Amino acid sequence: MGTLLNALVAVMLACLASGHTIVRSVYVNGVDQGTNVGIRPPAMNGPPRASEPPFIDGSDSGTGSWPIKDLTLPDLQCNIFGELPAPQTIAVVPGDIVSFEWGHRNRGPTDDIIETSHKGAITVYISESPAGGKDSWVKIFEEGEYAKGQWAVAPKLVDNRGVHSVKVPARLKPGYYLLRPELLTLHEADVAYTSNPVRGIQVYTECVQIYVGGNGTAALPKGVSFPGAYKYTDPGIVYNLYNPPAGGYKIPGPSVWSGAAASVANPPLGAKKGPLTYTRWSTWVGTDRTVTATGAGGLTKAQYNPVWPTQSAWGTVVNSKADASGRAEPVHITQAP
Numbered sequence: 001m002g003t004l005l006n007a008l009v010a011v012m013l014a015c016l017a018s019g020h021t022i023v024r025s026v027y028v029n030g031v032d033q034g035t036n037v038g039i040r041p042p043a044m045n046g047p048p049r050a051s052e053p054p055f056i057d058g059s060d061s062g063t064g065s066w067p068i069k070d071l072t073l074p075d076l077q078c079n080i081f082g083e084l085p086a087p088q089t090i091a092v093v094p095g096d097i098v099s100f101e102w103g104h105r106n107r108g109p110t111d112d113i114i115e116t117s118h119k120g121a122i123t124v125y126i127s128e129s130p131a132g133g134k135d136s137w138v139k140i141f142e143e144g145e146y147a148k149g150q151w152a153v154a155p156k157l158v159d160n161r162g163v164h165s166v167k168v169p170a171r172l173k174p175g176y177y178l179l180r181p182e183l184l185t186l187h188e189a190d191v192a193y194t195s196n197p198v199r200g201i202q203v204y205t206e207c208v209q210i211y212v213g214g215n216g217t218a219a220l221p222k223g224v225s226f227p228g229a230y231k232y233t234d235p236g237i238v239y240n241l242y243n244p245p246a247g248g249y250k251i252p253g254p255s256v257w258s259g260a261a262a263s264v265a266n267p268p269l270g271a272k273k274g275p276l277t278y279t280r281w282s283t284w285v286g287t288d289r290t291v292t293a294t295g296a297g298g299l300t301k302a303q304y305n306p307v308w309p310t311q312s313a314w315g316t317v318v319n320s321k322a323d324a325s326g327r328a329e330p331v332h333i334t335q336a337p
Contacts, residue, residue, distance in 0.1 A: 020065035021114040021162070023181060023206045024107050025274070027099040028092055030267040035107065035274025038090040040207045042079035044284040047292065060105060062280030067185070067202035069193045071237070074306050077137075077226040078180065078207035080285050083306040089209040094172045094216050097267050100124075100181045100208070102162035107276040113162040118202070119151040119241060120144070120185035121251045124166045128220060129176035129209075129312040137180065138223035140260035141166045144251045153183050160266060167261030171216040176312045179208040180226075184252070190240040192232040201237050203230075218259060229253050 022041070026033050041064055048062025060066075068075050075082070092098060103111050121144035127136040143152035143164075150156065157164060164181070183204040193200025229252075230237055235245075236252035282294040289304045 020060045020063075020067070021102045021104050021183065021204055022063060022065040023100050023208070024103040024162075024278075025101045025272065026090060026208055027097075027101065027163075027267075027269055028090060029097050030099070030269050032270055032273045033090050035272075035276070035278075036086075037088050037274070038086055038209045040078055040082050040084060040086050040209070042075075042206060043081045043291075044281045045075075045080055046286060047284050048280055062284075063278060064281060065104065065204075067204050069197070069200045069202060071193070071203075071230050071232065072227050074227065076203065076205070076230070078178070079205055080304075081283075081306070082207050083308045085309070086209050089176070089211050091211045091213060092168050093212065093214040094168050094170050095261070096168045097165050097264055098168060098179065098208075098210070099163050099165040099266055099269065100179075102157065102181075102183070102204075106278065107272055107274075111162070113158045114154065114183070114185075116154045116158055117187050118154055118183075118185040119187065120153045120183060120189075120202075121236070121249070122152040122157065122164055123182045123184065123251065123253065125180040125182070125223070126169075126220065127178050127180070127223065129178060130309050134225050135222050136220075137226055137229065138220045138257050138260075139254050140169060140257055141263060142251045142253075142256055143263070144249050153185055157183070163266050163269065165264050165266045167264050168210075168212060169218065169257075169259055169261050171218040172212050172214075173216045173219055174212050174214060177210050177212055179210055180205055181208070184236070186239050186241045186249075189238060190242070192238050194232050201239075221257060221259070224254050 023039055025035050026038055043064050044062055045064070045066050045068075064080060068079065070076075090098075101107070102113060104113055105111050121142060123139060124141040125137040125139050127138065143156075145151050146156075152164070166179075183202075185202040185204070187202075188199040189201040191199050232238065234252040236250045239245075239249055283291060285291050285304050291302045291304045293300050
């Protein structure tokens with residue numbers, strides 16, 4: 001009876017479309033950098049529903065808020081179109097607190113962030129720019145089940161209105177980096193995606209462009225590659241949330257780097273900057289890896305073959321200054337001409 005009940009619950013959860021989420025904004029020391037600033041937003045992995053409005057005020061149709069399930073795709077690195085630079089980069093210094101704000105439909109006070117059935121872990125990785133090289137991703141944060149039935153994604157992330165934070169590692173040498181926040185949700189992870197493509201672990205991730213200032217000298221150690229860091233045989237990839245094995249959940253991937261800063265609580269957050277709703281993508285990538293774009297000439301189609309840049313082209317720091325404490329204020333980096 002219990003097995004049947006678990007199966008019925010799993011089927012019901014699989015039907016819930018309201019669980020999708022995406023990083024909407026980034027804060028530095030509690031200061032909002034602005035909606036989508038510095039973030040490489042993913043394209044939709046499938047066409048938007050024709051009946052939906054042009055702005056996302058009640059549905060996730062047409063946004064890139066859907067999870068990655070195929071662990072062999074390059075999308076696992078920074079999601080679909082993650083190889084394309086954002087027009088701005090966020091300036092930080094070692095010790096700054098970077099907060100990621102996730103959301104489902106918008107940045108408003110009634111957004112449900114992610115379906116509460118989507119329990120699972122949160123990780124954050126960092127890579128020097130340009131990312132995409134072998135073994136460049138270093139884990140600087142992870143949190144899974146911190147008490148029985150209490151998970152980092154739900155209820156904690158939901159209760160915190162979609163916000164979790166990390167510190168920029170102490171003495172990290174200056175340069176361009178990507179931060180990769182990630183949610184690993186387990187509500188359908190009782191089987192591997194390769195065994196049942198309508199199920200499997202759901203990975204939500206994006207990349208945020210930062211420039212680390214200061215005079216640090218610490219270099220990142222050898223990391224892992226995406227794809228490659230996660231395997232379908234990993235116990236943290238296949239996990240029955242409703243009938244868990246003895247010993248609890250093991251978060252997949254490497255250990256947290258010893259040079260990473262200690263975990264921090266979310267700081268007080270200032271006013272949100274930018275629109276609270278979002279324009280839909282006019283471009284999407286299907287399961288056949290075909291890019292479909294809508295434009296003045298109608299639909300165009302091309303095969304999706306992401307090519308990562310071999311050097312950074314994110315521009316230079318402007319208007320950098322320190323406050324009374326000596327900490328650099330958050331500033332934006334403008335795109336180089």
